[in-house]
Amino acid sequence: MRLISIDKAHFGHSLYEHIFNLDGQCLFTAGIKLDANIVDRLSSMGYKTLVIADTLDASIEPRPLISDGLRLSAVRLMHKTFQAIRGKTDIDAAPGLDLKAVFDACNAIVDEVAMGERRRVVDVIGVKNPEDYAAEHAVQVAVLSAYVGSRMGYNLMHLRDLVVGGLLHDIGEAFVPAELVNKKTKYAPDDSSKMQLHGVFGFKYLSRFTEIKATSRAVTIQHHERVSGKGYPKGLSGTQIHQYSGIVGACESFDGMTSDRPYRLRQPAILALGVLMSSKEPQFAPELRDIFSQLFAPFPVGTWVTLSDGRHGIVKAVPKEAITRPDVKVVYDPLGQTIPATVVRLSQSPTLRISGIPSEF
Incomplete structure (x- = not known):
């Protein structure tokens, strides 16, 4: 598999994974050959990136998180949750949450992460349904937060509370006007001020539910705070920000930067990580930046890369002991001509390195 821009899709490509609509119905099955009608329909739905499979990336099989x-x-649950309260102006009178379903989903996420390989790395980035970004973003942030919390040594109870905060971190966006949330251009300053209230709205809404721990509720209002004091809505800094909020804030930022949005294309993981781990004006605590450097692969599986000798290939696997030096399936020479595929294990090739991320071939 590999990620490609939709405008680079060829009719010989096949979809690598199913594509569903908002009701959970499968629109296009994995393996279907792309044609003009399929590409046009996906483009009209807002897709900018596709996960495809062809002979170049045969044998590249990432493991889902x-x-x-x-x-x-979980995405269906969050879709229904957002839909039930979206557009309501009276937060106190808005419909309640299906707390059992929320807690069950969070427990299931924690169980899968905790029972999986504890030392695995976050080495895959998927493509979200543009028509339901909020729900898919909520689930991905919860999952990433579970991996970070697990790496930090959280027990199951703390992981559950963290994941509840991650899953519901943006619930306040349901109380922001839909035309603003779904705006297809960059926000004007006044738009940003209104959007920044979503944490306040979310915290007020979740405060109705005493079954949700206070530390989980705090994530809704703190996930945009930064250790430098330059976040919002309160400008908290350092240890004023709960650790759950810092984790969710970092995961939310990473997922946002590496996802397509109506007004921009996704950023490569290595650039997103550079922003998160910058020490010039740090946004997150040092221990959290260290965890990200150990856990999040800068070149996820399916990423096109250029090697220092000029050859081009696709990341095939990321060894957990050397996440910056993945295994690369080399398929093109420096001139872009197809060559017999070979796998280069950068962890065992000290004279080679990744020198860039080219446009898709």
């Missing part, structure tokens, strides 16, 4: 079934059910 959680099972497909769990991800789909």
Whole structure:
């Protein structure tokens, strides 16, 4: 598999994974050959990137961070949750949450992460349904937060509370006007001020539910705070920000930067990590930046890369002991001509390195 821009899709490509609509119905099955009608329909739905499969990337099989079934059910839950309260202006009178379903989903995410390989790395980035970004973003942030919390040594109870905060971190966006949330251009200053209230709205809404721990509720209002004091809405700094909020804030930022949005294309993981781990004006605590450097692969599986000898290839696997030096399936020479595929293990090739991320071939 590999990620490509939709405008680079060829009719010989096949979809690597199923594509569903907002009701969970499968629109296009994995393996279907792309044609003009399929590409046009996906483009009209807002897709900018596709996950495709062809002969170049045969044998590249990333492992999902959680099972497909769990991800789909959690996204459906969050879609219904947002839909139930979206557009309501009276937060106190807005419909309640299905807390059992929320807690069950969070427990399932924690169970899968905790029971999986504790030392695995975050080495895959998927493509979200543009028509339901909020729900898919909520689930991905919860999953990434679970991996970070697990790496930090959280027990199951703390992981659950963290994941609840991650899953519901943007619930306040349901109380922001839909035309602003779904705006297809960059926000004007006045728009940004209004959007920055979503944390306040979310905290007020979740405060109705005493079954949700205070530390989980705090994530809704603190996930845009930064240790430098330059976040919002309160400008908290340092240890004033709860650790759960810092984790979710970092995961939310990473997922946002590496996702397509109506007004921009996704950023490569290595650039997003550079922003998160910058020490010039740090946004997150040092221990959290250290965890990200150990856990998040700068070149996820399916990424096109250029090697220092000029050859081009696709990241095939990321060894957990050397996440900056992945295994690369080399398929093109420096001139862009197809060559017999070979796998270069950069962890065992000290004279080679990744020198760039080219446009897709």
